[in-house]
Amino acid sequence: MRRYLLATLCVTALLTVAGCASHQATLYERLGGQSNIDAVVENLLYRIADDDEMVGFFANSNIDLFAESLATQLCDVSDGPCRYEGPPMDRAHQHMGLTDVHFNRLVEYLDAAMQEEGIGLGARNELLGRLAPMYADVMRLQ
Numbered sequence: 001m002r003r004y005l006l007a008t009l010c011v012t013a014l015l016t017v018a019g020c021a022s023h024q025a026t027l028y029e030r031l032g033g034q035s036n037i038d039a040v041v042e043n044l045l046y047r048i049a050d051d052d053e054m055v056g057f058f059a060n061s062n063i064d065l066f067a068e069s070l071a072t073q074l075c076d077v078s079d080g081p082c083r084y085e086g087p088p089m090d091r092a093h094q095h096m097g098l099t100d101v102h103f104n105r106l107v108e109y110l111d112a113a114m115q116e117e118g119i120g121l122g123a124r125n126e127l128l129g130r131l132a133p134m135y136a137d138v139m140r141l142q
């Protein structure tokens with residue numbers, strides 16, 4: 001009986017370990033979930049605000065709505081529980097006069113914001129890698 005109990009315990013322990021090992025954290029989890037994504041967006045906004053050229057693009061924007069929309073998009077892109085339902089990236093950025101310089105600076109600020117909010121290199125690169133294909137859409141209607 002004791003042996004049987006011991007064996008049952010061992011099997012249970014093994015299954016638990018295997019279960020834990022097979023749970024791959026989503027990118028959303030590795031970014032720290034929604035509260036940390038919101039912190040990253042806020043951090044990014046401060047960097048944009050400190051950049052005279054970049055802040056000019058947002059002169060007529062409702063910053064709260066923009067922040068909410070971007071946070072939802074980052075949640076969606078990182079396999080979190082959100083669906084981005086805002087305008088497609090080409091229409092959202094049309095006729096702004098954006099160049100590669102602006103695009104690269106935004107990526108640089110986003111990376112720095114993520115770093116400051118404690119996100120590791122792997123997760124940072126993975127998120128930037130998922131945003132990179134949006135380059136063509138953002139630039140299409142400039």
Ligand code: HEM
Nearest residue numbers: 057058061062066069070073086087092102103106131134
């Ligand atoms: C991969 C790169 C980018 C992503 C993922 C992105 C994402 C977004 C999102 C989600 C919105 C909100 C759309 C809406 O709900 O109406 C938006 C709008 C906007 N973005 Fe970007 N963006 C990118 C690049 C840039 C760059 C390089 C700039 C230049 C500074 C920029 C400036 C703006 C501005 C000014 C708005 C309009 C805000 C408004 O008034 O509604 N974006 N972007």
